Amino acid sequence: MHRYLVSRVLLVFPTLLGAAALVFILMRLIPGDICLVRLGSGGTSFSAAALAACHAEIGIDRPWWLQFLDFIWGLARFDFGTSMWSGKPVIQEIASRFPVSLEVAVMATLIAIAIAIPLGTISALKQNTWIDLAVRTFSIAGIATPSFWLGIMSILLVLDLTQAISGHPWMPSIDYVPLWKDPIRNLSIVMLPAITVGYRYAAVSMRMTRSAMLEVLREDYIRTARAKGLLEKIVINRHALKNALLPVVTVIGIEFAFLIGGLVVTEQVFNLNGIGRLMVLSVQNQDYTLTQALVMLVVTIAIVSNMLVDLFYAWLDPRIRLA
Amino acid sequence: MLRTFGGWAALAAVLMVALAGPASTDEAPKRGGTLTYMIPADGPPSFDAQREETYATIHSAAPYYSTLIRANPMEPGSPDLVCDLCTEMPKPTDDGKTWAFKLRQNVKFADGQPLTSADVLASWKKIIWPPEGTVSPRASNFVMVDSVDAPDAYTVVFHLKFATDAFLPALADPYAWIYSKAKLDQDIHWYEKNIDGTGPFKFVKYETGQSIEGVRNPDYFRTGLPYLDGIKGIFADKQVTRVEAIKSDQAAIEFRGFPPTVRDELKAALGDKIDVQTSDWNCGGLITPNHKRKPFDDPRVRRALTLAIDRWGSAADLSKIAIVHTVGGLTYPGSPLAPTKDELQQIAGFWPDIEKSRAEAKRLLKEAGQENLSFTLLNRSTDQPYKYYGIWVVDQWSKIGVKVTQRVLPTGPWFAAMRAEDFDMTVEGNCQNVVNPLADVGKYLPHAISEGNYGNFDDQHEIDLYNAMLRELDKTKQKQKLLEFNKYVLDDQAHGIFLLWWQRIVPYRAYVKGWKIGPSHYVNQDLATVWLDK
Numbered sequence: 065m066h067r068y069l070v071s072r073v074l075l076v077f078p079t080l081l082g083a084a085a086l087v088f089i090l091m092r093l094i095p096g097d098i099c100l101v102r103l104g105s106g107g108t109s110f111s112a113a114a115l116a117a118c119h120a121e122i123g124i125d126r127p128w129w130l131q132f133l134d135f136i137w138g139l140a141r142f143d144f145g146t147s148m149w150s151g152k153p154v155i156q157e158i159a160s161r162f163p164v165s166l167e168v169a170v171m172a173t174l175i176a177i178a179i180a181i182p183l184g185t186i187s188a189l190k191q192n193t194w195i196d197l198a199v200r201t202f203s204i205a206g207i208a209t210p211s212f213w214l215g216i217m218s219i220l221l222v223l224d225l226t227q228a229i230s231g232h233p234w235m236p237s238i239d240y241v242p243l244w245k246d247p248i249r250n251l252s253i254v255m256l257p258a259i260t261v262g263y264r265y266a267a268v269s270m271r272m273t274r275s276a277m278l279e280v281l282r283e284d285y286i287r288t289a290r291a292k293g294l295l296e297k298i299v300i301n302r303h304a305l306k307n308a309l310l311p312v313v314t315v316i317g318i319e320f321a322f323l324i325g326g327l328v329v330t331e332q333v334f335n336l337n338g339i340g341r342l343m344v345l346s347v348q349n350q351d352y353t354l355t356q357a358l359v360m361l362v363v364t365i366a367i368v369s370n371m372l373v374d375l376f377y378a379w380l381d382p383r384i385r386l387a
Numbered sequence: 388m389l390r391t392f393g394g395w396a397a398l399a400a401v402l403m404v405a406l407a408g409p410a411s412t413d414e415a416p417k418r419g420g421t422l423t424y425m426i427p428a429d430g431p432p433s434f435d436a437q438r439e440e441t442y443a444t445i446h447s448a449a450p451y452y453s454t455l456i457r458a459n460p461m462e463p464g465s466p467d468l469v470c471d472l473c474t475e476m477p478k479p480t481d482d483g484k485t486w487a488f489k490l491r492q493n494v495k496f497a498d499g500q501p502l503t504s505a506d507v508l509a510s511w512k513k514i515i516w517p518p519e520g521t522v523s524p525r526a527s528n529f530v531m532v533d534s535v536d537a538p539d540a541y542t543v544v545f546h547l548k549f550a551t552d553a554f555l556p557a558l559a560d561p562y563a564w565i566y567s568k569a570k571l572d573q574d575i576h577w578y579e580k581n582i583d584g585t586g587p588f589k590f591v592k593y594e595t596g597q598s599i600e601g602v603r604n605p606d607y608f609r610t611g612l613p614y615l616d617g618i619k620g621i622f623a624d625k626q627v628t629r630v631e632a633i634k635s636d637q638a639a640i641e642f643r644g645f646p647p648t649v650r651d652e653l654k655a656a657l658g659d660k661i662d663v664q665t666s667d668w669n670c671g672g673l674i675t676p677n678h679k680r681k682p683f684d685d686p687r688v689r690r691a692l693t694l695a696i697d698r699w700g701s702a703a704d705l706s707k708i709a710i711v712h713t714v715g716g717l718t719y720p721g722s723p724l725a726p727t728k729d730e731l732q733q734i735a736g737f738w739p740d741i742e743k744s745r746a747e748a749k750r751l752l753k754e755a756g757q758e759n760l761s762f763t764l765l766n767r768s769t770d771q772p773y774k775y776y777g778i779w780v781v782d783q784w785s786k787i788g789v790k791v792t793q794r795v796l797p798t799g800p801w802f803a804a805m806r807a808e809d810f811d812m813t814v815e816g817n818c819q820n821v822v823n824p825l826a827d828v829g830k831y832l833p834h835a836i837s838e839g840n841y842g843n844f845d846d847q848h849e850i851d852l853y854n855a856m857l858r859e860l861d862k863t864k865q866k867q868k869l870l871e872f873n874k875y876v877l878d879d880q881a882h883g884i885f886l887l888w889w890q891r892i893v894p895y896r897a898y899v900k901g902w903k904i905g906p907s908h909y910v911n912q913d914l915a916t917v918w919l920d921k
Contacts (some may be wrong), residue, residue, distance in 0.1 A: 092652030102432055103440055103524050111838045118523045149432050151579050152595070160595045219631055233656070235635040238628060239598055239621055309632070335621075335628040337596045345429045345596075345624075350799045 068378065072371050080360065084139060086146075087359040088132050091352050097124060098148045122148045124352070135356060144357035145230070149349045154281040154357040157342065164240055165338035167250075168257050169323035172318065175262030176269055181312070184273025185305060191278060199270065206267025215260045215333040222256070238335040252269060257334045261327060265319050272315050274306035284305075310380055317373035321366040414902060418484065420919040421617040425629040425641035428624050430596040433579035436562040437514050438522045442908050443622075445561060446642055447599050449912035451497065452564035453608075454487060454586035455507060455543070456555070458821050460916055463668055463905025466722055468559045472585070473607075474508065483550025483860065484533075490541040492588065495610045496567050497582075497589045503535035509541075509568035511535050511543070511766055514560075521575055521895065527838075528557040528826055531857075551857050556823035561909045587613040587915035588642065596622055606913070614918035619655070633896065639919075640895035643908045644668070646710055646771055650894045662897045664904035668889035669719050669827070670818035672763075672776045675883055677810050678844035683762075687755040689881035692812075693736035694748035695787040696780060700741055702884040702887055709775035712890030717828045720888055721906060724824040724866045726873055735878040736885070748787045761790035765810035767801045776814050776886055805841040812884075813841065822910040824869060825857050831876050831883050842882055849875060849882070 099118035119125040123134075138145055144154035187199035226234035227347055236252045243250040280286065283303055289299045329341035339358065346354040403604045428443035436444050436452070456476065459467040470476055473488040480487070494502040515532055517523035533548045547554060564584060570577045582590040585608065588601035602617045621638055623629050630649055632638040634656055645653075676683035676692070683689060698714045706712040716734060718725040731737045738744045752758055759784045766777040774795070781791045796804060804810050832853055834840050852875060856868040876882050893904055901916040 080517060094800060095796075095807075096801070096803030100801070100802035102801045103522070111524075111527055114517075114522050114524050114526070117517070117520065121520060121522070150595075151433055151576075157595060160597075223631065223635060233635045235631055235637070238623060238637055250553070290418050332625045333627065335623045335625065335632075337594075337622075341429065341624075342596070348797060348799075349432075 069375070072374060076367050076371075080139075080363060081136075083096070084136060084356070084360060085132075087356050088135060090349070091355055092128060094345065094350060096350060097189070098122065098352070099124075101349050102149070106267075113156035124148075131352075135353075139360065144360075145349055145353045147346075147354045149346070149351040149354065154354055157354060158339070158357060158361060161338050161342050163242065164336050165324050165327060165340060167254055168261065168327060168330070168336065168338065169320060171254060171258035172262035172265055172323060173320050175258055176265035176319070177191050177316065179262070179266035180269035181273055181309075183304075184270040184312075185277055185300070185308075187270070187274045188281065189300070199274070203267045203270045203274075205280040206263045207271075210263070210329075211264055212329040212333050213261050214263065215257065215330055218256050218260060219333070236334075240337055253334075253336075257330050257336060261323065261330055265323070268319065269312055269315050272312050273308065277304060280304045280308040306380060310377060313373055313376050313380070317369045317376075318366075321369040324362060324365050409541075414900060414920065416428045416614045416916075416918040417920060418614050418918070419616050420921060421619055422615050422899065422914065422917055422919065423619045423621065423638045423642075425632055425638045426599075426620045426622045427573070427624065427626070427629060427641060427643050428622055429624045434582050435576075435578040436564045437510070437566075438524070438579070439562065440524050442643055445909050445912050447593075447620055448582055448584075448590070449561065449564075450588040450601055450613075450804070451582050452586045452592045452913070453494070454561065454563050454565060455511075456559045457561065458559055458905060458910045460911050460913075461903060463903055463907075463911040464822070466556075466723070467510065468555055470819070472502070472565060479550070480905065481546075484547040486547070486554070488543045488545075491608050492541055494585050495606045496556060496585055497604065498567075499570065499606075500567060502565065502567075502585050503540045504543045505540070505568045507543045507565055508535060508537040509571050510563070510565045512543075513571065514563055518575055525557075525560060525562065527829075528553075528560070538853050549858055550860060551825065552860060553823055553857055554826040556821045557826055559821045559910065561820050561907070586913055588615075588618055598622065603644065609915060613915040615914065618914055620899075633894070636896065639899045640893065640902075642893060642902075642912060644710060644891040644893050646706055647892060650892050655896045660897050661894050662899075663892065663894045664756075664902075665893075666891045666904045666906055667713050667721050668710070668717070668818075668891040668908075669822055669906040670816055670889040671715070672719075672772060672886035672889070673815050673817060673883045674776075674780060674812050674886065675805075675815050675840070675842050676812050676881075677808060678842050678882075680811055682755060682757050682760065682812065685755050685757075686879055686880055687751040688757055688760070689884070690735055690878070691748040691751040691755070691757075691787065692739070692789070693877065693881050693884040694744045694751070695789070696736055696783045696884070696886070697741040697744075698737060698887060699739065701779060701783070701804060703781060706890060708887070709772045710889050711772045711775065711887040713888040715885075715888050716877060717883075717885060718824045718869055718873065719819075719822045719827065719906065722822055723862075724822045724869050726870050730870055734874055735881065737877075745787050752787065752789075758788065759790075760788075761792075762811035763792050763794050765801065765804055765813035766793050766795045767814060768795045768797045771815055772889060773816070773896045780814075780886070806900065808841075808843055810841075815841070818907075820907045822906055825865070828872060828876075829853070844882060846880065846882065849880070 099115050105112060146153055147157050183199050187196045222235050223233040236256060237249055240253055241249050275350050286304055289303050324339060326340055327338060328344050331338040331341040343358045346358060390602050426443060426446045431444040431447045432439060434448050454471045455473055456468050458472045459465060472490055475490055477487050479485060490504055493879060496502060512535060514523050515529045517525055517526060531549055531551050531554055532545055537543050566578050567583060587604055587607045589604045591600045591602055593599045598619055598621045600619045603613055617623045627639050650663055652760045676689050678684050702714050713720045714733055716726045734741050752760060764882045767773045777793050778860045805813055816853050829837050830839050832840060832850060836850055852872045856872055859865045859868055877885055898920045899921050901918045905911045
């Protein structure tokens with residue numbers, strides 16, 4: 065198990081280095097630069113001297129290899145530099161947004177698990193009945209409905225419903241407050257986006273749970289367990305579900321990593337000041353330092369969640385850790 | 388009727404009277420309350436307005452600062468400029484080349500330090516002659532300034548190289564916030580991340596990308612102002628969020644402006660709980676031909692392309708869906724120096740008869756051997772109004788047989804393509820703040836003079852016209868020279884193809900009082916006179 069863990073950890077470093085090189089190159093392949101966006105956003109003209117001063121100020125007038133070495137050296141020291149757009153430390157920019165994305169991602173994951181595993185299991189157990197059909201329809205709708213549309217619709221629904229009931233349109237606050245400062249207000253802000261995202265997430269996981277369960281339920285050891293006279297509850301929970309969860313865990317792990325940096329549209333629709341929105345903004349502004357740091361953050365989260373999934377695999381299936 | 392300039396002017400006047408009512412009533416202001424307003428951005432790049440170009444900085448922090456002079460907050464669209472930190476508007480001496488401003492003596496920065504001429508001098512020197520390592524994008528507006536000095540603690544004197552009417556409006560720049568010399572001496576970049584001004588509000592806190600809050604400044608130099616106890620700006624880049632926030636009364640107003648469809652949506656949903664103010668916007672759209680690329684080096688081709696566009700016939704329909712509205716030349720339509728309708732209709736592209744105009748366009752293309760002209764139009768990936776401009780002109784040009792493909796790029800790559808001369812024709816904008824008819828047309832000068840011009844041409848005659856106009860002090864002659872400049876740039880040479888002026892539409896909760904719309908979303912944002920009728 066230790067060797068397994070060490071080999072997984074060692075693989076992290078070349079992956080991170082590759083990602084760092086890739087994002088560094090890709091950002092510089094985009095025509096234009098942050099100074100053009102910054103100086104020209106108002107539509108007025110600006111001088112070459114102003115542009116040169118801006119380049120010098122943020123350091124993009126230096127050779128690209130020097131910038132790359134700076135970036136890598138910074139990474140090694142966990143120093144991501146300052147945002148070229150705001151001038152604030154990148155760590156500070158990310159730290160103020162990370163809790164929002166993390167909260168939505170965790171809540172969406174919990175919602176997805178709470179929906180997907182029971183419904184997927186029931187759907188498999190009741191294969192080809194009206195229950196199965198209903199669950200599959202619910203699941204396909206979740207995959208087919210874009211999150212941004214669902215988000216806008218849910219806000220409009222809340223606005224219209226509250227107007228119809230109380231005469232005054234109401235919607236959750238658009239001004240985020242942390243959970244520890246005002247839990248009720250926080251939950252009212254985060255609940256709608258979490259449900260919106262969690263629904264799609266659940267739909268994917270639900271289909272995976274159903275198909276994995278169907279496969280496992282046809283295995284010999286399930287027939288044996290039933291032949292031994294075990295209670296159906298024990299057969300399902302202890303023998304079938306645990307084995308069927310392997311691919312579901314993979315999906316949940318990958319989706320969670322995606323949620324941290326991928327809630328771009330949902331964050332915009334609900335005015336959540338999270339990592340996804342920051343990522344779009346930093347790319348739009350061609351803020352190299354911030355984009356590089358954000359990509360590295362998402363890559364790290366993806367790597368860590370994959371590692372956790374692998375470890376969870378090993379716990380679920382002893383054959384993996386022994387192999 | 389609306390297809391005429393007069394018709395539009397009449398409609399605009401009616402709208403202004405009908406819709407701008409709330410700000411001009413004689414209701415007694417009420418004190419107290421917090422104004423929550425939306426800022427259509429994810430946050431300002433920095434808090435230093437002297438170095439920025441975006442309204443995100445102005446809308447975030449203007450209430451915490453003062454300027455030397457400014458547009459009249461009661462009539463921000465008029466040419467009337469008034470004192471902010473000065474005591475009275477000075478009369479120039481030395482044949483209009485010396486302007487001495489006396490400063491108020493009861494002004495304090497938020498940190499309690501008194502404001503003196505040293506602060507004003509340091510701020511203006513940083514704007515006009517930015518020290519090494521700093522950026523001042525509007526420094527070129529002050530080419531007429533020779534020197535600035537402070538003979539005593541409460542006097543600041545500007546010495547000009549030549550007298551010009553462009554000086555005072557340039558000085559009223561809403562980005563020209565006055566900073567503390569001590570802070571600038573301590574760190575020239577201090578104001579990029581910190582706020583310390585002499586405005587009607589005191590900065591309290593900024594949640595990165597989320598909101599910015601301030602409270603009433605008890606030491607504000609205008610007794611009795613501001614009326615509000617506090618202000619809170621919430622950042623939201625997405626229009627749907629801002630509209631919903633106003634609809635649900637989480638915010639009362641967004642100062643930049645919405646498209647007409649949003650105005651209609653809010654009015655339909657909330658009726659008389661929503662007031663609307665409308666104004667012409669000191670922003671115009673234009674198409675710039677790359678003179679270095681054939682056949683756009685030929686004035687006949689450029690002229691044909693402007694002649695094909697039916698501005699009078701399209702403005703009404705476009706104004707229903709986009710933030711564009713008024714037919715005009717290079718000069719802001721509300722300015723006394725703007726061409727009249729009759730004068731405008733003498734210029735190619737503004738002729739009253741579009742059929743005659745298009746016939747002439749076809750003749751010119753044939754004469755230039757470009758009957759089957761096709762090219763790529765570079766455009767900016769910004770919804771309002773760039774994409775609307777793009778679709779519109781492509782359609783207009785198709786009517787004379789010209790085939791156009793659009794190449795739409797995000798802001799950075801769009802600028803980069805223009806600077807690299809990698810385009811045939813490009814959609815652009817010219818957005819200015821305080822109306823300064825003489826200086827605002829500087830954008831259309833050749834690149835050697837105006838670095839924001841991407842037409843890639845040289846034209847000494849145009850520069851001579853501009854310089855003569857800039858130095859002309861007689862209003863009648865000024866107007867004549869400006870008209871000559873319009874005719875030369877838009878018609879004779881067609882260096883640029885001017886489209887339509889923008890319209891600014893601000894729908895807001897009717898309980899917001901004391902704010903008056905102006906022709907720029909940069910102007911009149913200190914919120915000192917705003918109050919809540921709740």
